[in-house]
Amino acid sequence: MSIVSQHPGAQYAWLTAGALEVAPALLGWTLVTNHGSDITSGYIVETEAYLGELDPASHAFRGRSARTAPMFLSGGHVYSYLSYGIHTCFNLVTGPKNSPQAVLVRALEPVGGLGIMAARRGITNPKLLTSGPGRLAQALGITRADSGTSLGSTIMLLPPPPGFEPASVTTGPRIGISAAKDKPWRFHVTGNEFVSRS
DNA sequence: GGAATGATGTACT
């Protein structure tokens, strides 16, 4: 049985909460992508919250543009963009419609489709497959074409498995930004070896 | 081990 069919009723309504609530709550959820027969998945172990118009580090800080329009959709949509000309970064839009907020998924612990991920990444070391926003997007086959789509068909989010113990969460400043560096809006599973930085 | 750097597209000044 595939990991997808084990969780046929994934619910996304809770993603309309604020990014600061959703970002830590996503830790331990499973992100799944399904491209034809290529199914890849991983536990979310690192996230960052971006608070839209209130947050100078957010792409939505200066308002809506063609690129950032998906951030203005309701929670449960996808916002993906090209970073540094090379890497795709994957975000989950949160909050109600026209309240631009998003959670950047920065690292996964690989669960399913390791061979597919390795082929997409061109490497085999499991620790380097999904430990970073550009890396995980490549491993899961997420591109800018997914920006503005909603969760459910190609990209899915599944609750933590039964019996999953809530992990200890470490909070700290976000990575790779120049504005609002003091805001502790990065969350990761304490001690997990797949986070992009400890 | 860590620091520096090139790659390369898009948005915005």
Place this chain on the structure above:
DNA sequence: GTACATCATTCCG
């Protein structure tokens, strides 16, 4: 023209 929510490689110690 400059900055950028990054990564892999190269250099130095």
